[in-house]
Amino acid sequence: xxxxxxxxxxxxxxxAILSGIGCTARSSGYxxxxxxxxxxxxxxxxxxxxKKVQPDKNVVVFSxxxxxxxxxxxxxxxxxxxxSNITVIxxxxxxxxxxxxxxxxxxxxGTVSPTxxxxxxxxxxxxxxxxxxxxxxxxxxxxxxxxxxxxxxIKQALEWPHFSFVEVVSVCPTNYYRRLGFKSVAEVxxxxxxxxxxxxxxxxxxxxxxxIVKKELKQxxxxxKK
Amino acid sequence: MSKKVYSGNKAILKGxxxxxxxxxxxxxxxxxSEIMEEAAVVAGEDxxxxxxxxxxxxxxxxxxxxxxxxxxxxxxxxxxPGLSLMSEALGLAYMVRTPLVLVDVQRVGPSTGMxxxxxxxxxxxxxxxxxxxxxxxxxxxxxVAGCYQYIQEAIYLSLEAKQPVIFxxxxxxxxxxETVDLEKxxxxxxxxxxxxxxxxxxRHVSGLLNLKGTPKxxxxxxxxxxxxxxxxxLQKIMANYQFYEHQQxxxxxxxxxxxxxxxxxxxxxPQASTLTPITLFPILQQLKEICEDYQKIxxxxxxxxxxxxxxxxxxxxxxxxxxxxGGKVGLKELxxxxxxEL
Numbered sequence: 001x002x003x004x005x006x007x008x009x010x011x012x013x014x015x016a017i018l019s020g021i022g023c024t025a026r027s028s029g030y031x032x033x034x035x036x037x038x039x040x041x042x043x044x045x046x047x048x049x050x051k052k053v054q055p056d057k058n059v060v061v062f063s064x065x066x067x068x069x070x071x072x073x074x075x076x077x078x079x080x081x082x083x084s085n086i087t088v089i090x091x092x093x094x095x096x097x098x099x100x101x102x103x104x105x106x107x108x109x110g111t112v113s114p115t116x117x118x119x120x121x122x123x124x125x126x127x128x129x130x131x132x133x134x135x136x137x138x139x140x141x142x143x144x145x146x147x148x149x150x151x152x153x154i155k156q157a158l159e160w161p162h163f164s165f166v167e168v169v170s171v172c173p174t175n176y177y178r179r180l181g182f183k184s185v186a187e188v189x190x191x192x193x194x195x196x197x198x199x200x201x202x203x204x205x206x207x208x209x210x211x212i213v214k215k216e217l218k219q220x221x222x223x224x225k226k
Numbered sequence: 227m228s229k230k231v232y233s234g235n236k237a238i239l240k241g242x243x244x245x246x247x248x249x250x251x252x253x254x255x256x257x258x259s260e261i262m263e264e265a266a267v268v269a270g271e272d273x274x275x276x277x278x279x280x281x282x283x284x285x286x287x288x289x290x291x292x293x294x295x296x297x298x299x300x301x302x303x304x305x306x307p308g309l310s311l312m313s314e315a316l317g318l319a320y321m322v323r324t325p326l327v328l329v330d331v332q333r334v335g336p337s338t339g340m341x342x343x344x345x346x347x348x349x350x351x352x353x354x355x356x357x358x359x360x361x362x363x364x365x366x367x368x369x370v371a372g373c374y375q376y377i378q379e380a381i382y383l384s385l386e387a388k389q390p391v392i393f394x395x396x397x398x399x400x401x402x403x404e405t406v407d408l409e410k411x412x413x414x415x416x417x418x419x420x421x422x423x424x425x426x427x428x429r430h431v432s433g434l435l436n437l438k439g440t441p442k443x444x445x446x447x448x449x450x451x452x453x454x455x456x457x458x459x460l461q462k463i464m465a466n467y468q469f470y471e472h473q474q475x476x477x478x479x480x481x482x483x484x485x486x487x488x489x490x491x492x493x494x495x496p497q498a499s500t501l502t503p504i505t506l507f508p509i510l511q512q513l514k515e516i517c518e519d520y521q522k523i524x525x526x527x528x529x530x531x532x533x534x535x536x537x538x539x540x541x542x543x544x545x546x547x548x549x550x551x552g553g554k555v556g557l558k559e560l561x562x563x564x565x566x567e568l
Contacts, residue, residue, distance in 0.1 A: 016424055018292070021433075029432060029439060034424040036295065037432040038288070039318045045285035049292025049300075052276045053249060054425060057296075078281040 001062065001089060002031075004155035015058040016050060018043040020072060023098050023172070024064035024091035041072030044079045047086050058158065059085070065092040065106040069125040073105070080131050083163045089154060090127075090165070093172035101175030108207075112179060128205060131165045132213055135221075138162065140212040141205050143169035145192045149210070156212065169196060169210070228409040234373045234399040235260040235303075237406055238329055241374035242301050243268065244412060245381040249298035251278040251289040253308065256341045257397040258331035261303040283308035287315040287328065294324040295431070297423025299381060303329035306348055307338070309355065309392075316390050317356035322431040323421065325384035325391075327377070332396040334552035344397035345552020346485055349532040352392040353507050359453060361460050363387060364507040365469065366394035368488040370404035371411050376504055378413040379467060385418045387463050394506070396528070398486045460508065468511055469504035479568050480520035484533065487526050487550075494561035498568055506533070509540050517541055524567045526560075528552050 142150035269277030430439035
């Protein structure tokens with residue numbers, strides 16, 4: 001994210017970072033920007049309020065899967081609909097890491113966790129389906145195991161003039177992969193590198209695929225919206 | 227012509243604009259919705275006035291926090307159920323020191339209750355609706371002109387104290403129409419030193435207890451100092467925001483009533499000595515002293531004795547409670563009960 005910021009000239013003079021609560025959400029405090037580590041799930045409406053009064057500012061939400069799709073899911077539904085120029089970077093580690101590895105709404109069916117000891121029987125949230133149901137839309141998926149390409153994906157999302165969403169396939173070795181029998185972080189990285197595939201720009205990203213799904217407004221629609 | 231006939235709800239929005247309101251976010255709820263509708267009209271006419279209809283009350287207040295961090299003078303309005311939803315974010319606004327005004331036009335609760343009928347049942351929640359220890363600021367006018375005047379004070383006060391202010395009204399006052407003298411009820415605009423808005427700065431704010439952005443989540447001593455410092459600072463600021471009306475008659479009994487109940491008490495018992503606190507919390511600094519001049523204190527309110535409880539612990543003795551639970555209050559009933567106590 002920071003390398004994408006550098007390339008685009010996003011710095012502390014023009015950018016704000018907003019996050020909710022969780023392991024990922026703490027990162028707003030590690031960065032030298034106007035930033036807030038707010039309450040659980042509410043970074044999106046805070047971002048929209050800020051963007052409304054400071055439209056020239058780059059407003060970036062950086063939070064986790066539990067924060068954005070669980071407790072903050074309602075805001076995601078509506079922020080994508082209002083389509084203001086905000087970029088959401090969701091670090092998806094498939095778990096509630098900070099509270100000890102409970103079931104995340106992004107965890108796949110069958111996930112064993114302290115709150116689903118016999119394996120979850122529920123499908124994860126379909127964020128791609130949600131974001132891509134609006135026109136225009138920008139949904140992308142990258143991974144921490146391919147940092148250079150992830151940075152390129154984030155850069156494109158930041159340049160998108162409407163609501164954009166980046167799902168970052170991430171890892172929580174302690175509270176997620178350890179339960180699946182992985183012995184080390186390196187083992188998790190190797191597993192993900194083997195199983196994630198780049199497909200570039202596409203109509204729909206299948207599980208395990210990294211790339212971008214986007215639709216721009218045609219000039220006429222753009223004019224009508226104004 | 228400086229005189230206008232406004233409803234309480236309309237007077238709140240008009241007064242807020244007078245004090246420089248330039249942002250409104252909200253979610254419709256009876257009996258407060260006219261405030262939001264008025265704000266939407268202003269947003270349609272004035273490009274510098276920003277407006278967002280959010281998906282719920284949680285988003286409304288957190289959006290307001292974002293706008294406030296961005297330098298806006300913002301407000302939201304709701305009723306009881308919305309106040310409940312906003313409670314967690316009120317704590318955040320307190321922690322990150324964002325000025326904002328939350329208007330609660332009270333209705334009968336709990337839950338959906340009786341949405342169109344008035345009550346004063348949100349006193350304790352507005353006093354201490356968040357978890358944890360903090361100091362709340364609550365104002366509650368007793369007339370439409372008061373709505374116009376004191377919402378201006380509420381905005382200035384939130385800027386000065388750098389924290390949320392809850393502005394109470396009720397379904398009766400919200401829809402009551404009275405004449406407002408815009409000149410007489412205008413508050414002299416105040417130059418207040420506000421915290422700089424976000425922009426060209428590197429300022430991290432957090433709901434975690436922190437010192438200049440660095441978490442202090444294991445430092446009990448710092449927590450206690452932080453709490454005390456905020457409390458002392460607020461007491462100092464509140465010295466300029468002591469709003470009340472004291473109507474003295476030759477009586478040994480003082481009737482304390484606020485909001486719409488104060489108007490009703492004065493109407494049915496003009497011979498009574500009355501105290502109408504408009505600054506409900508922190509409790510009026512002069513309250514104890516005023517009460518000492520009377521032998522008997524009667525508290526009239528449209529709830530089960532919420533403010534009276536607090537006053538009793540503040541005064542250190544019992545008061546006589548005349549509680550008229552929310553809903554319709556009969557003037558005759560009020561008069562008979564009051565006359566028995568005088």
